[in-house]
Amino acid sequence: MFQKQPHILVVDDDSSLCEILINMLDQQGYRAEAVHEGRTAIEQVRSSEPDVVLIDLRLPDMSGLDLLKQLMESEHNLQAVMISGMGTIHNAVQATKIGAFDFLEKPLDTDRVLLTIKNALDRRRLKKEMSDLVESMREHYQMVGTSPEMMRIHELIRKAAETHIKVLIQGENGTGKELVARAIHNNSRRVGRPFVAVNCAAIPETLIESELFGHKKGSFTGAIADKPGRFQVADGGTIFLDEVGDMSLMTQAKVLRTLEDNTIEMVGGSEPIPVDVRVIAATNKDLQVEMEEGRFREDLFFRLNVLNIRVPPLRDRVQDIPLIVEHFISQFCNEHGVRLKKISSRAMGRLAAYSWPGNVRELKNFVEKMVILLESTEIEPGEVVTLLESHTREKVVTPRTLKLKEARDAFERDFIRSVILTANNNITRAAEMLDIPRTYLHKKIKNLGVEV
Known part of the structure; x- marks a missing residue:
């Protein structure tokens, strides 16, 4: 596969040094060029987008630090290396604070220069991969819809992402509570750090404390080694406590302590371990009722419920169904290597008329089935009706005492x-x-x- 030749720009008013560096870099397979002034360097970076820039601390028209600052403000993944014959610790610290990858002193050592450039290129590649991964995650987990209900949720997500406040997300099963949590994380300063989802209802009560806080070797039968808990895994990022209303009162008390002092204590341990974790919780239960009946701690509720986001069921935002269906058709056609399908307006109307008691999760599963099972490139209403009849027959029917x-x-x-x-x-x-x-x-x- 063709690989782009790394591009290195040298910014130094010493023509002899520039010539030496360019020859050295050319021999290593890099594409190198040089400019002698800061303003020229800014234009060159904008037009040719180099991967790494070597910047002399003293330039004829501006200081190297001023140039570095301007470049860092506009080119977030540009890797800059400062070079100087009068390097000081103060200059090195300033350059690092602004965003320089490294600081080299003259006379330059060839091996050190080449190693620094290699490491800078590796860092640029990793940052690009991380950026692409984050963008892919955003696309995969994006919340689709333009209804007033969804616009309100998007605004709350934006406000939550700008801060570190705790968020409680409430809504029926399948409405997309985890998508809201991921959207907050992916738009916050913690993006790129861990997002750890914990389904509190799926973990047995005997194991949930160990899962959340970790355990020390020998703390119970089967604890053959130290194991970090989910809070430690999420350090620096976000932990999503799904179905938080299903926690026992004992576990609730320990989670409350963690929220109060930002530390955890492993099962079998005695020392508090500091953690830097943003907590987002979700539930499909009415926590007011749970508190009144003594199943949920009031103090934990107030700790978690700083910002409350209620996700509406799909039946309350039917106008979003066409957008959601189109989104899932595109996603699943791509995932399964199927030619992109279209859906007629009448077929879409059939989908919009169904109640979708399982909300977006049920609709998503149905669209995937539709993409796989229907061979035509345009989905018609008759095909949708047939699949819906099959779909509803598969669901468990609960007897009701209705006339x-x-x-x-x-x-x-x-x-x-x-x-x-x-x-x-x-x-x-x-x-x-x-x-x-x-x-x-x-x-x-x-x-x-x-x-x-």
Whole structure:
């Protein structure tokens, strides 16, 4: 595979030194060039985007530190190495604070210069890979939707990401609570650091303390070595405590202590271990009820609930369904190596009319099934109906003590509400989609008690 030749720019007013460095770098397979003034260097960086810049501390038109500062402000992944015949500790410290990768003193040692450039290139590559990974994660975990409910959530995510405050995310299963947590992390200063998700409901009560805080060797049967807990793994980053309402009161007390003094104590240990972790929690339970019934600590609730984000169920933002479906179609076609499929407006209407009790998670699973099973490049309503019938048959039906009329009214109420939301609360448009007169739709809304 073709690999880009690393580009090195030398900025020094000593023409002889520049010539020596360029010849040396050319021999090592680098593409090297030199300029003699700071302003010329700025133009050259903008036009040719070098990987590494060697900057003399003293230039004819500005100081090397001033040039470094200007370059660092505009080129975040540029690796700069300062060189000087009058190097001082103060200058080296200043250069490092501004963003220099290293500081070399004249006369330059060839081996040291080459090693420094190699290390600078490695650092640039790693930063680029990290940036690409973060961007990929953002795309994979992005929250899709332009409804008023989603715009409100995006604004809360932005505010949360700008600070270190604790966040409590509430919502039904499948609404995307973890996506909200990841969005906060990925847009905060902790991006690039660990994001550790812990499903508190999935860990047995006998193991959750060890999972969260770690354990020392010999602290219990089977503890054959020291093991760090999730809080330690998340150090410097974010820990996401999903289903926090399922924690026992004993575990809640220990989490509260960690939130209060930013330390953890391993099972079997006696020394507090400091941790720098942002805590985001989520639950599908009503914690007010849990507190009233003595199953959740009030002091922990107030510690976690500094900023509250409620994620609406999909039935409350039906207008987002077309965007979500298109997003998942593109994602799964790409993941499974399938030619990109289109979906007709009538087929999309069928999806929007379904209630999706499992919320976005259920819709995501259905779209993946649709991408894999349907061979046509354009998805039509008949295909969607067939798959939906199969999909609903697969779900467990819970018997209800409803009379036939009550069940029919409940279905009509949910169906009409879904269509109205799809039509952005435009009753005329909703009546057209339902193929009924507008006056009849108004009558149905009134008789069934449909919320609009």
